[in-house]
Amino acid sequence: MIIGYARVSSSSQSLEVQHEHLTASGCVKIFAEKRSGRSVEGREALGDAIDFVRDGDVLAVTRLDRLARSVVDLHRLIERLTTKGCGFRVIQQSGIDTTTSTGKLTLSILGAVAEFEADIRRDRQRDGIERAKANGVYRGRQPSIDTARIGTLMAAGIPPATIAREMGVGRASVYRHLNKLSVDCRHDMTPAP
Incomplete structure (x- = not known):
């Protein structure tokens, strides 16, 4: 039996194309x-899908990044499926099918390339932010x-x-700001030398 898993990152995106x-x-x-794909943590539907599959089943996704964005997460998920006697297939990347030897190799290579690209993207973003800060353009996120x-x-x-x-925020946020206020007050009260 083939079991599907579909994921988009935000509530404004549609799952319809993946379903089709x-x-x-x-x-x-x-x-x-x-849910975000940065981590497998908190992705309940993914956990349910892996719990649901049985020996001989295949878990399918439309693209590899729908399942995992890091090689570590990808290999852990594939290992869980393999332990259960299940295969894994990526529909729109036809070479990825763990029921074949070539598919297993392709999966490992593409997973490593995807993680490498994500690292490069993160580095470029960090460089851009540093450059903007140096030019006085970047102010960071508004409170x-x-x-x-x-x-x-x-x-x-x-x-x-x-x-x-009342403010619609978490208690931890309130306490964090209270701690910051008390630290700022202590600094203001420090006598000048």
């Missing part, structure tokens, strides 16, 4: 989710939490959990 390709390739059941408001609410005696709820 997986169905056309003979998938009898498709697990799908809208998403109004720290002054947190300070005002705390001064009014409102507990951090209530502040978090």
